[in-house]
Amino acid sequence: MSKLIVHGGTALSGRIIPSANKNAVLPILCATLLTRHPVRLVGVPEITDVKKILELFRSLGSQVEMDFATGILDIHHKDTLFDPARHRLPEEMRSSIMLVPPLLARFGAARIENDVQGCTLGAREIDPHVEVFESFGAKVHRGIDGLLITSTGPLTAASHWTDYASVTTTENFVMCAVLAQGESTLMNAASEPHVQEFCRFMQMLGANIGGTGTSRLTVAGVDTLRGGEFHFTEDFHEIVTFLALGAITGGEVSVRNSSPEQFPLIDRSFAKFGVRITHEGGWSRAQVDGKLKVKEPFTQHILQKIEAAPWPYLPVDLLPIFIALGVKAEGSVMFWNKVYDGALGWTSELSKFGAHAFLSDPHRMVTFGGKPLVPAEVESPYIIRVAIALLMVAACTHGRSVIRNASPIRRAHPRFVENLRSLGAQIEWDESED
Ligand SMILES: CC(=O)N[C@H]1[C@@H](OP(=O)(O)OP(=O)(O)OC[C@H]2O[C@@H](n3ccc(=O)[nH]c3=O)[C@H](O)[C@@H]2O)O[C@H](CO)[C@@H](O)[C@@H]1O
């Protein structure tokens, strides 16, 4: 079990160049399988999920040249072969489900194992995906340990309205539609920055997509896709994470950010804890005047609150980062996760630090922040940014803390500990058995 050992209490300051967004990189990696031409990706992060997908591609016979030192991936799915009886898609990551459309397009069959749940955030349905596959004419068969999805010919265009704006379902819809015959329409499409980045990549391959960034996507099918070179942009999750780490420890961190137009709501969320974010010259900077303090709402007798939901709301994956700020900032805040029903069950870990946090129901947590904190040994659930939130609390608390089961961080954030050390943190991985 990978543990993080943190000697907290040091103000973290400095500059960070963030990596690419895992949730943009993974669907794009899956989509490379849709073209028989070479693709070059620039800025590919060295993270667990990327390595798992590249390993699968190698086992299918694709040409994969990955240089993590430069972040350049050259990939060519020319002599690629997939056998649903033999090959298993990577487990413990949600993105495996996005291999289905390209496998269907290339081989007429795909198989997914039962564990495409990813982070343990509560129910993560596959029904919206099944509806999409079926709307394009694919057949879905349930087996003992997974699903077999088949199609006898090219997919046919579909018009579909999803129950909710789902990130991976939207990406799967686009991948089914790009090579389908006719024009497809998706209503209630997700519009997160990573979904937009994914659509830009598809357009570079020659896909004909309208409505990127809105809740209505149209895709006119094309006969074939080309190759090309694509450069990833910065991950807003990393930007927020490092800004928050600076703020919670009383330091001052700047992070490179070429898309500040995505940040107004994120900035206002930081401001609720007394953190001022500024964007200038391609850099975002977090500053705290005095100590962290929850801003009182203008409306009297209500709790300050942070609501997370599909974009353009505050992204749910960022909620734990703000919960950590809520633990440190003096005052009370209600956090509302409108997406997941099992993402907040870690209040008992927070309380080991002396934090006061109350789980009101599966979707809502209230922090009573500003209480004295003590170092602690805590265990993270399999949720990337909960491990980071626990680390944030450890980093602002004097003394030695241990975050057990911290390896999910490696699923999304390359060189995380090295980056933190460059800001002055005393932190290290411990891989020893207990
Ligand atoms: C690889 C990838 O891109 N993973 C991200 C993707 O997962 P993913 O695409 O799996 O997330 P979805 O948007 O489908 O939502 C996940 C689950 O939340 C529930 N749900 C969601 C929205 C809603 O309005 N109502 C509702 O009930 C459903 O149970 C659903 O199964 O988007 C999530 C939500 O931004 C992020 O946490 C994940 O990091």
Ligand SMILES: C=C(OP(=O)(O)O)C(=O)O
């Ligand atoms: C929940 C996440 O990833 P996944 O969907 O792969 O579990 C995440 O990136 O925070």
